[in-house]
Amino acid sequence: xxxxxxxxxxxxxxxxxxxxxxxxxxxxDSMRKMxxxxxxxxxxxxxxxxxxGSGKSTTVKDYIETVIVDYVIAQGLFPANMSRKEIAHKQxxxxxxxxxxxxxxxxxxxxxxxxxxxxxxxxxxxxSMLGRAYDYMGAKGSQIMFIDEVQHLDHRYEADQKKSSxxxxxxxxxxTDMMKVIMIRGRIPIVFLGIDGARNLILGDDQMNxxxxxxxxxxxxxxxxxxxxxxFVRYLGSVGILMQKRGLFPKESDLVSGEIPAKVHEVVxxxxxxxxxxxxxxxxxxKEWGADQLLETHLSAAVDEWAIPAKLISYNPFRSGIRxxxxxxx
Numbered sequence: 001x002x003x004x005x006x007x008x009x010x011x012x013x014x015x016x017x018x019x020x021x022x023x024x025x026x027x028x029d030s031m032r033k034m035x036x037x038x039x040x041x042x043x044x045x046x047x048x049x050x051x052x053g054s055g056k057s058t059t060v061k062d063y064i065e066t067v068i069v070d071y072v073i074a075q076g077l078f079p080a081n082m083s084r085k086e087i088a089h090k091q092x093x094x095x096x097x098x099x100x101x102x103x104x105x106x107x108x109x110x111x112x113x114x115x116x117x118x119x120x121x122x123x124x125x126x127x128s129m130l131g132r133a134y135d136y137m138g139a140k141g142s143q144i145m146f147i148d149e150v151q152h153l154d155h156r157y158e159a160d161q162k163k164s165s166x167x168x169x170x171x172x173x174x175x176t177d178m179m180k181v182i183m184i185r186g187r188i189p190i191v192f193l194g195i196d197g198a199r200n201l202i203l204g205d206d207q208m209n210x211x212x213x214x215x216x217x218x219x220x221x222x223x224x225x226x227x228x229x230x231x232f233v234r235y236l237g238s239v240g241i242l243m244q245k246r247g248l249f250p251k252e253s254d255l256v257s258g259e260i261p262a263k264v265h266e267v268v269x270x271x272x273x274x275x276x277x278x279x280x281x282x283x284x285x286x287k288e289w290g291a292d293q294l295l296e297t298h299l300s301a302a303v304d305e306w307a308i309p310a311k312l313i314s315y316n317p318f319r320s321g322i323r324x325x326x327x328x329x330x
Contacts, residue, residue, distance in 0.1 A: 004284045010246045011280045015062045016238045018272065019231050024048070024059050024216050025067060031189040031213070032143040043183045044211045047192040049199040050218035053274030056193045060096055060146045068094045092116055092140035099152040105178050109133055116140070130178070137186050147179070150194030153201045176205055183211060220270035223262070228270075233261045235272050239279050243294065248283060251293035255279070260296055263317040267307050274312065281306035
């Protein structure tokens with residue numbers, strides 16, 4: 001299977017609304033209102049800890065590209081005829097900061113400055129860089145900060161699927177302390193995002209926990225829970241519709257009939273982001289085969305060519321049936 005730039009580009013731009021995304025956006029709105037209504041008070045944080053491929057970062061991107069872009073246009077900060085993607089990239093009301101690997105206090109300050117587009121993001125002492133970050137937050141009217149890849153606080157972390165379940169230790173507490181200071185001195189609410197094992201890096205600190213507004217649930221969708229079952233099926237249906245709307249296939253792809261949802265769920269473990277990646281691989285194969293829509297045979301081939309080599313699953317449920325879980329269209 002060779003990569004197809006056209007298909008990848010379309011999937012990168014897909015934003016599918018689902019129950020958890022909508023609930024997360026409501027929390028983000030509430031945190032921004034907290035900042036707006038009490039701008040001089042110490043702020044609080046919320047967090048999302050879930051496996052890779054659960055849609056955490058995409059939820060933040062969607063929030064910035066929709067809610068925040070609408071807000072900054074309404075405030076007159078950007079013209080309405082400007083590209084929304086460009087506005088999302090240039091605005092500083094909501095900061096999406098991705099921690100560098102083996103994060104330190106200085107690299108964290110640099111990551112914040114990079115989010116502000118500072119041309120000297122990596123220059124200066126830790127304190128001078130953090131001072132510039134505070135100045136930016138005030139001058140730009142920043143209302144919320146998303147700190148992604150929290151597991152990078154543990155310097156032993158490696159981006160390895162096999163280690164996604166281990167619990168990380170608060171090895172780099174100085175950076176965690178720095179995050180607390182930002183909520184106090186920077187007066188900006190924070191949403192932490194990371195894999196499950198990174199929970200202890202934030203919530204294992206008693207002083208930090210005093211500022212916790214609660215976790216936002218992005219755990220793997222479970223087939224035994226009807227609401228989560230329906231959400232997963234609706235998500236697959238939306239992807240099938242969007243592929244036609246975006247011109248990838250002339251016909252709509254049916255991803256919700258029969259045992260397709262159950263088999264997809266088995267492969268991806270209930271992670272919507274990983275489901276999109278599986279469908280992306282299947283769409284690439286369907287294009288190579290000259291198909292006018294994505295079919296179950298393409299999904300089966302994608303399991304063989306992508307999911308099994310990626311060690312998501314050890315067998316192909318599209319060929320041999322489901323060995324464990326069962327999810328039916330609803």
